[in-house]
Amino acid sequence: MMALARDAQDADARKFRRPGAVRVMAPAKVNLFLAVGDKLPDGYHAATSIMHSLLLHDVLWMKTEPQNAFWDENWATLDGNVVETENNALANESLRISLSVRNFDGLEPLAVAPEDNIVVRAVRMLHRELGRPAGDRLAMHLEKRIPVQAGLGGGSSDAAAALVGAARLWGVDQDDPRLEAVAQRLGADVPFFLRGGCACLTGKGDVFDHALKPMKKPVVLVKPSTGVSTAAAYRAFDAAPCPIDAAVKERAVSAAAAEDVPLANNLMSASEGLLPELAAVAEWLGSQSGVESVLMSGSGSAFFGVCRTFAAAAAAAGAAKAAGWWARATTFSSAAAMLVPLR
Numbered sequence: 001m002m003a004l005a006r007d008a009q010d011a012d013a014r015k016f017r018r019p020g021a022v023r024v025m026a027p028a029k030v031n032l033f034l035a036v037g038d039k040l041p042d043g044y045h046a047a048t049s050i051m052h053s054l055l056l057h058d059v060l061w062m063k064t065e066p067q068n069a070f071w072d073e074n075w076a077t078l079d080g081n082v083v084e085t086e087n088n089a090l091a092n093e094s095l096r097i098s099l100s101v102r103n104f105d106g107l108e109p110l111a112v113a114p115e116d117n118i119v120v121r122a123v124r125m126l127h128r129e130l131g132r133p134a135g136d137r138l139a140m141h142l143e144k145r146i147p148v149q150a151g152l153g154g155g156s157s158d159a160a161a162a163l164v165g166a167a168r169l170w171g172v173d174q175d176d177p178r179l180e181a182v183a184q185r186l187g188a189d190v191p192f193f194l195r196g197g198c199a200c201l202t203g204k205g206d207v208f209d210h211a212l213k214p215m216k217k218p219v220v221l222v223k224p225s226t227g228v229s230t231a232a233a234y235r236a237f238d239a240a241p242c243p244i245d246a247a248v249k250e251r252a253v254s255a256a257a258a259e260d261v262p263l264a265n266n267l268m269s270a271s272e273g274l275l276p277e278l279a280a281v282a283e284w285l286g287s288q289s290g291v292e293s294v295l296m297s298g299s300g301s302a303f304f305g306v307c308r309t310f311a312a313a314a315a316a317a318g319a320a321k322a323a324g325w326w327a328r329a330t331t332f333s334s335a336a337a338m339l340v341p342l343r
């Protein structure tokens with residue numbers, strides 16, 4: 001039974017295990033430090049953010065498809081979801097994309113139409129930015145392990161992975177500044193995933209300021225079944241802004257290593273106001289044996305606990321699942337959205 005399920009899961013990915021395709025890892029992140037500041041004229045908020053990538057990741061498979069009659073006839077049947085051709089801003093520019101998505105670890109299917117999936121938006125935007133000719137075709141398959149509305153940056157990391165994969169398939173250098181420009185337009189968290197590791201970002205939390213030495217410690221992630229909308233958390237913040245103490249912020253921005261960053265997040269009370277269950281998650285996680293420190297990541301609703309050992313992280317994750325929450329034991333990592341072997 002298990003083997004059958006595994007085969008079915010592998011069927012979509014198998015279509016991509018061939019020369020010319022790419023496989024991109026899209027790691028999750030946590031915010032070790034998040035200081036949200038004033039609302040800016042465009043509605044976004046100034047933010048100083050220190051993010052750290054994790055070993056937990058989604059996987060995005062991508063391949064280009066030839067323009068030929070066979071493909072035209074079979075397009076709709078080769079992959080689950082087909083995103084119809086869109087004529088982009090330039091009259092002679094169009095990109096045809098197919099996308100299938102598979103959810104792992106009991107995650108609910110994404111409540112988002114394929115054409116609105118951020119990986120599709122990302123490759124469309126890059127296609128336009130690069131001024132590519134009409135007729136490009138891309139097939140994509142996304143394996144989701146990072147829950148949504150968690151503050152773990154899943155969608156943002158998928159978007160960065162799509163940019164990295166498309167750049168390789170279209171022969172563009174990964175350091176090309178057009179990737180970073182598109183990443184910034186896609187969302188505040190997206191640029192971080194082009195570098196990964198541990199980094200301090202300023203502006204709206206989207207402008208790289210400096211790298212910190214990453215850590216390798218074990219982490220447990222715990223998320224209640226309800227998520228928090230990032231936009232709603234920022235709106236709730238505006239109703240009751242609570243600045244972070246200047247001395248704490250100074251310590252955070254001057255830290256050279258992830259381990260020296262004081263854990264702080266001033267979106268927490270806003271998110272807690274939207275989802276009171278968060279207080280219970282924080283208290284429960286803080287009381288687990290071997291969990292050294294606890295913080296909500298981004299706008300929530302996931303919390304992370306930095307653990308003494310991986311065994312402690314695994315035990316806390318098991319107990320959290322038994323309490324009805326989504327949970328994972330993982331570790332901090334220095335990964336970015338990056339190409340990995342096809343295997």
Ligand SMILES: C[C@](O)(CO)[C@H](O)COP(=O)(O)OP(=O)(O)OC[C@H]1O[C@@H](n2ccc(N)nc2=O)[C@H](O)[C@@H]1O
Pocket residue numbers: 031034043044045046047049151156186187188189190203204205230231234298299
């Ligand atoms: C909470 C964090 O995840 C911390 O890393 C980020 O600040 C949010 O990053 P993100 O999910 O990539 O956010 P985006 O997709 O760019 O924006 C979602 C919504 O969050 C609000 N938003 C986001 C970032 C920011 N600096 N100010 C904001 O006010 C805006 O209402 C925006 O419409």
Ligand SMILES: Nc1ncnc2c1ncn2[C@@H]1O[C@H](COP(=O)(O)OP(=O)(O)OP(=O)(O)O)[C@@H](O)[C@H]1O
Pocket residue numbers: 110111112116117118119147148149150151152153154155156157158187189230298299300
């Ligand atoms: N590939 C994708 N993965 C996850 N969500 C996606 C994706 N594409 C579009 N979305 C939409 O984007 C919304 C935000 O996704 P997610 O919670 O992963 O965002 P994020 O900004 O990357 O992370 P964070 O929770 O840190 O804000 C989802 O609720 C979903 O509607």
